[in-house]
Amino acid sequence: MLLAAPRFALPETPEEALAALAERPGAVVVAGGTEMMPDLLWGTRSADAFVSLRRVAALRGVTVDDDDLVMGAGTPVSGLTTAPDAGLAAAATSLGTPLVRTEATIGGNVVSALPYRNLLPTLLAGGARLELTSATGVRTVPFDGFITAPGRTRLAEDELLTAVRLPRHGGFADYVKVGRRNAQFVATVSAAVVSRDGGVRLAFGNAGPTPLRSDDVDAVATALLDGRATPEDLRAAVAVAVDPPEDPVASADYRRHALGVLAVRLVTRARTDGGPGA
Amino acid sequence: MTGGVGTSVRRPDGPAKVRGEFSYAGDLAAEGMLVGSTVRSPHPHARITGIDTAAARAISGVHAVLTSADVPGDLYFGLTLRDEPALADGVVRYAGEPVAVVAAVDAATARRAARAVAVEYEPLPPLTDPQQSLTAPPLHPDGNVYRHVSYSCGDPDARGVVTVENTYRIGMQDPAFLAPEAGLAWPTPDGGVALDVATQWLHSDQTQIGWATGLPPEKVHLRLAGVGGAFGGREDVTLQTHACLLALATGRPVKFEYTREESFLAHRQRHPGTIWLRHSADADGRIVCVEGRVLLDGGAYASTSPVVITNTVTLLQGPYRVDNGRFEGWSVRTNNPSCGAMRGFGVPQAAFAHEAQLDALAGALGMDPLEIRLRNALQRGDVATFGQRFDAPTPVREVIEGLRAIPLPAGPARRAPGGVGRAAEPGSVRRGIGYAVTIKNLAFSEGHVDESTAEVSLCDGHATVHTACAEVGQGFVTVAEQVARTVLGATTVEVTQPDTLIASAGSTSASRQTMASGTAVHRACAAVRVRLLAQVARRHGLDAAGLTVVDGTVCAAGRPVTPVAAAAPGQTLRATEHFQHPATYPLGSAEGGMYVAFSFSAQRAVVDVDVELGLVSVVQVASCQDVGTVINPTQLLGQIEGGIVQGMGLALMEEVVVADGLITNPDFQDYLIPTIVDAPEVVSTYVTDPEPGMPHGWKGAGEPPLCTAVPAVAAAVRDATGLPLPAVPIKPEHVALGLGAAPTVTWTTPRPAAPSRAVNIVVDEEARDAPGTMAEEGAPGGR
């Protein structure tokens, strides 16, 4: 381990990281720090010690196996902008600024667990799974259900998120995000789609306290793809499924409306660009 | 001449700023320096029932903790009314009001000490509705109304065939300069105090520091530190007094540097307001009568609220001839953040409203938006609603014609609405085109003395220019340099760091510094030139009256005599000159006009709107502005582009959201300003009709582009959507959900103005006494 100060550890392997975490009560994991540092500066979070993942090379990089795109949790967002998944790539490209994308990691985005974070709807729509590693081994859990409340996850205290697995598919995927300017904005709302084998899966950001999807919405979306439902049907289904916040940025009414618009547009894109089952 | 007036001289601080090497006020440091921190009220309105500083003082490394009881001089300060305590005086009136300040060995200790100051509050109900403020019990011994303005002209009951009326709302814009407030103060051997600070007006700070410290002005020494943007937000005192009080109390240098959040809490914002306007016009679109009522929320303390309201109310007429009208307005006290100067100073509010009205009139009459503006354009010789004659060039028609000559952008936008979010679909985007024309007063007004002083010295062709004019990015440094080259033939020019060793230059605001300090520099250069030419005449046995300076060379009858650099070897020629604009007078005065000068600006905005989602991308803004003369094409374009982007920010996204007196978005994640990806293409042309009485015919140029961009962008979004959009910033939901009331259009029986009624100005309320520094330096009133 490079640095083993009581309050700060700079481990080089996942095992060292887990050990460093175990040795330091009240320690937090820092990856890119683009979430953590502002929180510390604003005093919305404090920590007794830090375990940095910066040197843990094993957590960086994207590989492809038979079924999945496997992304190390420490992979910077800039490394995902050309990912072979159009939805993920779009979500990565529209995250923050070039500077932020260089530092920010996919692991940090997932564990931040905020409903408006970019990558989350794509992971939800794509049926991603997470590899959580502790001293006792690795468990793989679905991303759906991992986030339990804003900022809260099912990650245990002695666990690290080590990889994100996104199933590969030959279908159509996309991600869109709404905000008040052309770049560098928090999503007022966002949406992602994966359309494959004639079925559509939609997921929404900032549509409720956690990233959100619904079987009912997907059923109507699939019907719209087949021409069995109208855009109005889908908008109505979305309006029922979502529970968006009301805040100074936007009213809940606007968010509900915009989520419906995004859903229809994504399904329309899937139909024209992806083709059913493409 | 190379580097003279009319050329794009580069900023001397440009390379350092681009490389990140420029020293901003936040970079200040001194040996043995302490760091200051401010205890701020978390409540928008509360009585302070106790302050216990013992725990804070007991922390090791803490050198001083000051409350209002420790202010040796006069506790109260302010730019106009002196109603604000340097540290809270028993009551806090806005969230963020300074209650105590501490100085400690480092920032962490200072912050810890600030948290350890125990303040007991008895919260009081906050008054956050400016309408209620008019009738509510006073929040302050000075009352709730900063100023009430009311006047009429001609026959306000005159009517044409059509009347349009609506109520418009403007949100609170933050100056959002990038370098937060910072300064470093230290005690001086003369028993006084020195302060290096990022400010807009050194002498106003000096006066106000003098009040609190009890020091005479000659013992308060200010020097400008590197300023990272200002836009009006550094015109009021924030940390200046606190830093000096702590330096005097501790005998050590004390530095303050605000966090972003503190910056939002501490400085003044643009006044949010409500404006009701009723325009009546005849069938040709000629304006018959305008009636307007304005309510500006001034927040907790006066700042420049008594002055801003007059700008808004008097310029409701826009750049149009209005013979009949009735105008009234109030700026009032609430427990919201204090509002004050911001680029445009009350005019963007008026411009947004009057331009929406002109479009509504054009719509009702089926007229072209530019045609109705041309038909009503002010001309030289016309008399304003507030009684002043436009006796300088008034090129309203010319800026409109100039704008019309700029071709529309061809092809699609660089960015679809929503930008990197990629939500827009080609079929969902509609293009809109909007026009706006505005009038902006230049320089201080209503009797406030507008003056500056410059000292220029010349030695072997090297000129040194010294003024107290704060360079805040606007480019005075290049103006001064260019003047010294053109007038004096200097080979090299140094513009020294502004300080209080020379007389006041007034504030860097009101688009005034080229006109005031630039003219003082011009005069001082001319005076040095006289001395130089006298020497050359003597030396060469020539008649000084026949000598000129051309391109750095002294010439006699067009033939070179000697280079300026060699004209008086080793000698330093020096002159100090003062400039003051002709006097102005309060609204309603029979003695003369309120304003020094005006500038006119026309813009056309082209926007793409994703109507379903309410997302807007500004494709292009074309501008034609009345600038007198082009001194530095690049700097001028910088002012135009910056003003347009800041104006589109107000039109589309920038708003300090205040809920129950608390700012909900004091950071750049939630307070959005346009990024470079949002900035439109800007096409800028000029009308150059020289301003009489000004050297080189120059006039101010910094504020008009912002004033015009707000209504132009709003008009373009209206054009794209067909929605009335009576409020800025336009939120996506206003468009997507169609929120906002349309103007009421009424067809009326024409009623010509009663001929007997001439210009008749009634001012209901005079400015108060207890004046602050603006008045201290001149007559009461404003600018």
Ligand SMILES: Cc1cc2nc3c(=O)[nH]c(=O)nc-3n(C[C@H](O)[C@H](O)[C@H](O)COP(=O)(O)OP(=O)(O)OC[C@H]3O[C@@H](n4cnc5c(N)ncnc54)[C@H](O)[C@@H]3O)c2cc1C
């Ligand atoms: C200017 C700016 C703009 C931004 N814009 C966007 C945006 O547009 N969209 C967006 O989604 N986000 C944005 N963010 C937020 C942030 O950049 C992202 O959420 C980023 O992905 C966080 O990753 P990180 O590695 O920096 O996280 P960190 O700050 O290092 O960590 C965040 C959280 O995750 C935990 N964590 C990190 N990695 C692991 C791991 N492997 N195992 C267990 N826990 C872990 C940390 O303990 C912490 O709680 C922005 C941030 C900034 C500063």
